[in-house]
Amino acid sequence: MKNLLAYTLLLIIGFVTALYFGFYHMMPKSATTFDDEQTGLKDQLVFKFSHVVADNTPKGLAAKKFAELVHEKSDGRISIQIFSNGSLYSDIEEINALKENQVQFIAPSTSKLGMLSPEWLALDLPFAFSNYDAVQEGLHGAIGQRLFGTLQKDGLKGMAYWTNGFKQITSNKGPIKQPSDLKKQSLRIMQSDMIEKQFKLLGAKPYQESFNSTFQLLETKKVDGEENTISNIYSKKFYHIQDYMTISNHGYLGYVVLTDQSFFDRQTPETKRILLEAMEETTAWNEKHAEQMNKDQLEDIKRESPIAIHELTPAERQKWMKALDPLYDEAERIIGSTLIKQIRELRARYEYSPIQAFEEDAETK
Ligand code: LMR
Secondary structure, three states, rough: OOHHHHHHHHHHHHHHHHHHHHHHOOOOOHOOOOHHOOOOOHHHEEEEEOOOOOOOHHHHHHHHHHHHHHHHHHHEEEEEEEOOOOOOOOOHHHHHHHOOOOHHHHHHHHHHHHHHHHHHHHHHHOOOOOOHHHHHHHHHHHHHHHHHHHHHHOEEEEEEEEEEEEEHHHHHEOOOOOOOHOOOEEEEOOOOOOHHHHHOOOOEEEEEOHHHOOOOHHHHHOOOOEEEEEEHHHHHHHHOOOOEEEEEOOOEEEEEEEHHHHHHHOOOHHHHHHHHHHHHHHHHHHHHHHHHHHHHHHHHHHHHHOOEEEEEEEHHHHHHHHHEEEEEEHHHHHOOOOHHHHHHHHHHHOOOOOOOOOOOOOOEE
16 A cells, blocks of 8 residues: 555656646746846847058058947947958958848958949059158048048948058069169069059069968968058068068058948948047047057067168158159059049148158168
8 A cells, every 4th residue: 555655746747847847848948938138138239340551551450449439338238340351351352242231340441442433543652641640631531531421332431441551562682773673573562453554664574362372472482572551561470481571652551441331221320430430539549549559569670670671761751753753644544533632632731751761861771
């Protein structure tokens, strides 16, 4: 009798347990898995920001700053994930990735937008900007506005201009002082027909290749040299595998931060406000730090490597400007006169004073 009672009790316990777990799995999850840490999770937004340079560059640091500000201003609701060094998309792929909503923010160099509208090539005109102030005036003013306007037809929104700096030339073939020193030198350049025209005019052999292939092209001697800002030359260690560098400041390299217009339009007014405010603050921060970063990294290059640095003397620079001047007329034929006239005027108004390699008279190390 005792045994029967025990068996019946066991049977009942088993039955009740089976019933409990059976129903538990059939119950709607939301009714059972409440976890107060998950509250508001569906309001969380994660956006991707892809770029091709290293983190310790003006663009890399600005992207980080933007992500921090967005996180802070949204109380952690919006996260910006940064993919640097072309780890997600190369500079050739990133515009399409943006249009397909694979990423939500990119910051290509303005040179690369010539493939969307030729007007962007105006910023690649040789010696177009005399210093950082001239760049700020041009891009915050009529020139910048006009260029933003060209993005509409591609469904893109220009959020800001970020700055990097002035381009210098490195080579393994020999020192570059006169324009003729570039004859027959092969160089990696950005994807810009205006830059290609410049180097061809000087008798060089330019190759439009992706940024992230540059180190390998130099190392395997597929090209003799390249042109870039100090911060890119430093952070990608080009100076370790190049013998000569000329502080030529022959062109400007800056960025346009892009998002897809329809992606932006889909955001709530609050999200838009946060993104725009964070972008404005980041841009001011970037403008304050880019020049100093390039200067500091030039000192690092001098300290860390035996690369021979030559800075163009004023007389040499005049020769370069004269040799490259025909491109302004050519650009007018391609782009029209308004933008080129604005650039010519800006150039005339500012005294030439970009990055210098040496404090006093130009010298060669
Ligand atoms: C380059 O391709 O050299 C630059 O545009 C890289 C960059 O984004 O600064």
